[in-house]
Amino acid sequence: MDTLLLARLQFATTASIHFLFVAVTLGLVTLLVGMQTAWVLTGNHRWERLTRFWGQLYVINYVLGIATGIVMEFQFGLNWSGLSRYAGNVFGAPLAIETLVAFFLESTFLGMWIFGWHRLRRGAHLALLYGVAITAYASAFWIMVANSWLQNPVGYEVRDGVAHLTDFAALLTNPALWMALGHVVSAALLTGGLLMAAVSAWHLNRRTTDHALFRTSLRIGLVTAALAITLVQGFGFAQFGPVGGVQPTKFGGNPEADALIADWTARFGPGDYLPPTLSNVGLGFMILIGFALGLLWLLVPLLWRDWIIRLRFPLWLIMLTLPLPFVALILGWIAREVGRHPWVAYGLLPVDQAVSPISPWLMATSLIGFTLLLGTLAVTNWTLLARHAARGAADPALGRPPAQPPADDPRPEPAFA
Amino acid sequence: MELAWYALLGLFFAGYLVLGGYDYGVGLLLARGADAPRRRAALNAIGPFFLGNEVWLVAAVGILFGAFPVLEGELLAGSYPAVAAALAGVILVTAGVQLRSRPGGRSARTAWERVIVVGSLLAALGWGVVLAGLLQGVPLRADGHVAGVTHLFTPFAAATGLAVLALVVAHGATFLTLRLPTVESDRLRPLAHRLLLTATVAVGAAAVVALFSDRVRTAAQRPAAGVLLAMLLVAALLAARVALGRRRPGVAFAATATALALPVLLVGVTLWPYVLVSTVEPSASLTVTDAAASGPTLRLLGWLAVPLLPALLGFQAMCLWIFRGRTDGRAPVYW
Ligand code: HDD
Ligand code: HEM
Ligand code: HEM
Numbered sequence: 001m002d003t004l005l006l007a008r009l010q011f012a013t014t015a016s017i018h019f020l021f022v023a024v025t026l027g028l029v030t031l032l033v034g035m036q037t038a039w040v041l042t043g044n045h046r047w048e049r050l051t052r053f054w055g056q057l058y059v060i061n062y063v064l065g066i067a068t069g070i071v072m073e074f075q076f077g078l079n080w081s082g083l084s085r086y087a088g089n090v091f092g093a094p095l096a097i098e099t100l101v102a103f104f105l106e107s108t109f110l111g112m113w114i115f116g117w118h119r120l121r122r123g124a125h126l127a128l129l130y131g132v133a134i135t136a137y138a139s140a141f142w143i144m145v146a147n148s149w150l151q152n153p154v155g156y157e158v159r160d161g162v163a164h165l166t167d168f169a170a171l172l173t174n175p176a177l178w179m180a181l182g183h184v185v186s187a188a189l190l191t192g193g194l195l196m197a198a199v200s201a202w203h204l205n206r207r208t209t210d211h212a213l214f215r216t217s218l219r220i221g222l223v224t225a226a227l228a229i230t231l232v233q234g235f236g237f238a239q240f241g242p243v244g245g246v247q248p249t250k251f252g253g254n255p256e257a258d259a260l261i262a263d264w265t266a267r268f269g270p271g272d273y274l275p276p277t278l279s280n281v282g283l284g285f286m287i288l289i290g291f292a293l294g295l296l297w298l299l300v301p302l303l304w305r306d307w308i309i310r311l312r313f314p315l316w317l318i319m320l321t322l323p324l325p326f327v328a329l330i331l332g333w334i335a336r337e338v339g340r341h342p343w344v345a346y347g348l349l350p351v352d353q354a355v356s357p358i359s360p361w362l363m364a365t366s367l368i369g370f371t372l373l374l375g376t377l378a379v380t381n382w383t384l385l386a387r388h389a390a391r392g393a394a395d396p397a398l399g400r401p402p403a404q405p406p407a408d409d410p411r412p413e414p415a416f417a
Numbered sequence: 418m419e420l421a422w423y424a425l426l427g428l429f430f431a432g433y434l435v436l437g438g439y440d441y442g443v444g445l446l447l448a449r450g451a452d453a454p455r456r457r458a459a460l461n462a463i464g465p466f467f468l469g470n471e472v473w474l475v476a477a478v479g480i481l482f483g484a485f486p487v488l489e490g491e492l493l494a495g496s497y498p499a500v501a502a503a504l505a506g507v508i509l510v511t512a513g514v515q516l517r518s519r520p521g522g523r524s525a526r527t528a529w530e531r532v533i534v535v536g537s538l539l540a541a542l543g544w545g546v547v548l549a550g551l552l553q554g555v556p557l558r559a560d561g562h563v564a565g566v567t568h569l570f571t572p573f574a575a576a577t578g579l580a581v582l583a584l585v586v587a588h589g590a591t592f593l594t595l596r597l598p599t600v601e602s603d604r605l606r607p608l609a610h611r612l613l614l615t616a617t618v619a620v621g622a623a624a625v626v627a628l629f630s631d632r633v634r635t636a637a638q639r640p641a642a643g644v645l646l647a648m649l650l651v652a653a654l655l656a657a658r659v660a661l662g663r664r665r666p667g668v669a670f671a672a673t674a675t676a677l678a679l680p681v682l683l684v685g686v687t688l689w690p691y692v693l694v695s696t697v698e699p700s701a702s703l704t705v706t707d708a709a710a711s712g713p714t715l716r717l718l719g720w721l722a723v724p725l726l727p728a729l730l731g732f733q734a735m736c737l738w739i740f741r742g743r744t745d746g747r748a749p750v751y752w
Binding site for chain 2: 059060062063064066067069070071073074076077078079080081082083084085087088089090092093095096097098099100101103104105106107108109110111112114115116117118119120162164165166168356357358359362366369370373374377380381384387388397398400402
């Protein structure tokens with residue numbers, strides 16, 4: 001067994017699970033902000049119910065974002081101590097900023113938001129959700145700064161065999177950063193929008209109660225998803241230029257790549273410096289999915305006079321497309337991350353020098369243990385999400401007035417609970 | 418500069434032990450066999466603070482990575498089993514508390530409660546062993562890497578793990594006497610009283626084991642300060658007992674909170690100027706300065722993060738303020 005391979009597998013697994021959840025988090029929180037703002041501005045009860053229902057799903061989904069995120073954060077130290085030692089001066093900075101500036105406040109705000117219904121004034125309660133959303137975007141920004149540095153190290157100089165920060169601004173103007181950020185954020189919006197549309201479509205198709213409510217969220221979700229897929233495509237194609245520029249070896253052989261490989265061979269010794277083709281196959285599928293989802297625009301005109309609901313089959317289509325963005329998310333990341341192989345930091349630090357010198361048995365135990373743990377939690381979480389989505393908006397626990405006895409929780413509770 | 422960041426790291430980790438500590442303590446108390454409504458009431462007493470508590474750990478590790486990257490790599494990888502256990506515990510508690518009330522059925526809820534108990538146990542033991550590992554020194558080789566993980570399995574590490582566990586349970590019980598309605602709080606007080614005694618004994622036992630451990634004696638750079646802080650810890654626990662007896666749960670909670678923060682201070686002060694003392698190669702030991710990131714990184718982090726610190730702490734304080742007082746019929750129930 002090979003410690004390096006196991007460490008890479010572990011990173012790939014946790015990162016994938018993490019991203020499946022955080023993309024939904026990022027997408028849904030944006031839509032929630034809109035819905036709660038509408039509630040506060042108009043005072044219309046329907047917006048409150050929408051906020052509670054989708055907020056409930058958002059909060060359930062959030063749990064695994066945190067759980068897997070914490071594992072991601074620790075993994076750098078546990079499995080990649082060579083990365084901390086060599087690049088910590090530069091790569092650690094955006095991560096530290098992310099935790100302090102974004103996560104710390106995000107979680108504080110979210111806790112207050114969940115328990116603040118019926119307790120805080122409406123404006124203050126809404127402000128908390130804005131806080132959650134802004135910090136969520138901030139975290140996406142800083143993590144992409146960190147990731148982009150691995151893709152294309154800039155703003156550093158190597159002294160005594162360790163990278164030191166020389167120019168922080170270069171990290172923020174990294175050519176690998178901005179288009180990727182736009183792509184990730186719009187992909188998250190697409191995922192959130194499509195999730196909302198698909199759950200609404202399920203209810204409308206089943207003719208459950210709350211027709212008007214789910215009609216509204218179907219519209220919001222579909223329009224968001226359609227707008228977002230266009231952005232995803234735009235930013236996606238816009239990435240080829242800058243990424244191909246800084247990583248000539250990523251998208252297959254070309255003269256530039258050959259020159260670079262010759263240079264690396266001279267400096268780091270002979271080796272296989274081209275990424276496995278697997279990553280580009282994934283990229284192709286992702287782009288295919290991207291084009292397919294572009295067809296969502298064809299459904300938008302059907303919103304007129306509710307044809308989309310009356311015809312029924314568009315509802316089925318929406319439900320069937322739901323897995324696609326998730327598959328694309330993973331494929332996209334695999335393309336980006338495996339595509340920089342064999343480097344942790346492109347052209348600077350090879351993976352085998354970054355991995356922690358620990359025994360393969362320990363690494364294997366950790367890989368199996370955490371994969372089982374997070375995998376089980378992920379499946380449980382999705383089951384709970386599906387149940388709550390199917391239960392409908394009659395009485396979500398989130399925002400339930402304290403005086404109202406919960407339907408799912410037979411009293412007698414003690415007087416205080 | 419390094420000292421300021423070291424202090425900040427200590428502040429955030431100690432903050433995590435204090436705040437996360439009562440989460441885990443309450444979690445462990447779920448095993449007590451109280452009826453379902455009481456267990457739910459206990460979880461909702463943590464309620465709005467829960468998410469803001471564990472994020473202190475996330476921030477501490479962020480600072481560790483940004484400001485002390487070398488320490489991050491060696492400490493975490495060098496204490497792998499303990500860190501991994503603590504991490505698994507943190508995850509179980511996170512998921513357990515938040516998802517426990519999402520299924521309606523009794524049996525599912527009971528199962529999630531077990532998850533919370535196991536998670537709290539792992540987290541408390543794991544962090545205790547990590548702290549003990551620092552205090553007893555690690556086999557840091559000349560090449561800068563920690564060799565193996567067997568160095569963690571010592572009587573001192575076991576004693577410290579158990580002591581932190583006992584501290585956490587006592588802290589959680591004290592927290593509940595402060596947060597739950599007066600009737601419930603009165604019911605819990607005798608239990609908290611007993612748990613505080615257990616914690617005092619456990620801490621004392623760990624201290625005695627430390628005095629007999631060659632490794633701890635060699636690694637300690639300032640043994641006198643270490644002994645003094647350990648005595649302070651015991652004093653804090655005794656003070657908590659007295660305060661509980663006098664029906665001053667606020668004071669008692671402040672005392673147990675101090676008791677959970679003190680181990681971090683103790684490790685920092687006792688090892689100073691080192692953070693990682695090598696048991697095999699004295700020249701390989703890492704001082705705080707060795708372990709810190711270079712000047713430009715620390716300055717950058719200072720410019721960006723420190724002005725935000727008042728805001729970070731301010732919003733947490735705001736959360737405590739808004740949801741202060743005992744839980745009552747008007748408190749939202751969500752966990
Ligand atoms: C584009 C989005 C994105 C990406 C690529 C990542 N994350 Fe993330 N992460 C989020 C967006 C996000 C989020 C949406 O902001 C979350 C979801 C729940 C939360 O608290 O924030 C989150 C959660 C989250 C948490 C938990 C915070 C808490 O306790 O509240 C940690 C520690 C991390 N992440 C760390 C990482 C690391 C180390 C990553 C990469 C190596 C990473 N995340 C990739
Ligand atoms: C944006 C933040 C991210 C950062 C900073 C990051 C960082 C890293 C690091 C340090 C490694 C280990 C070194 C290596 O093998 O190259 C890695 C590997 C990997 N990551 Fe990420 N990652 C991020 C996001 C993601 C996401 C969201 C996915 C989701 C699918 C992902 C998929 C992978 C895969 C598949 C590998 C293994 C690649 C290989 O070993 O060839 N990454 N990443
Ligand atoms: C027309 C469609 C699309 C194109 C042209 C496109 C293009 C790309 C390219 C070139 C990359 C690799 C960038 C790198 O290696 O650094 C990438 C990565 C990625 N893609 Fe796409 N993509 C498309 C659709 C999608 C869709 C539908 C999703 C998800 C909903 C998605 C999510 C991602 C993610 C998360 C990454 C990794 C992060 C990043 O590089 O920013 N993509 N995409």
